[in-house]
Amino acid sequence: MDIKIRKLLPNESNSYRVLRLECLKNYPKNFTSNYQDEKAKPKLLFQPYIETSDLNNFVIGAFQNNNLVGICGFNRHERTKVNHSGIIIQVYVNPEYQGNSIGLNIVKSTLDEAFKINGIEQIEIDVITVNKNAAKIYEKIGFETYGIQNNFLKIDDSYYDHKMMMIFKNQV
Known part of the structure; x- marks a missing residue:
């Protein structure tokens, strides 16, 4: 499988939108955003x-034959006191392509690009605890858990916990 991984280009904004809404x-249990709410937004x-x-906010994409299959x-973070850090969000690989290390590779590529940014020293990533495969990938890369927020998500009458993880530039 020939997968290309790179930053999304300006003309690929709509491809991102389609894949983001798909995920x-x-x-729905793996993301804090709600499909209906996001779909209604113009951007x-x-x-x-x-x-x-x-340069400070970007999306890395995984492409097969110019089709976006992962993001x-x-x-x-914008505030002066915390802009030495940032967060990886919206990690997703189309189910047809899962199990091929694409998730691992796009997170690694995102870390590489983010740590090139002047002043970035640490990066966090969060995962809903039922998403065990994602947590394993993040741990394999070197992210370490620094906390669990219980009952973070509420979908209907069910609650889901949230694992907060961090990696430092000198760990990559």
């Missing part, structure tokens, strides 16, 4: 960043 629709969080090639976003 929210198909895996999703990363679309303006993709369209302007923002991983990086968002640098």
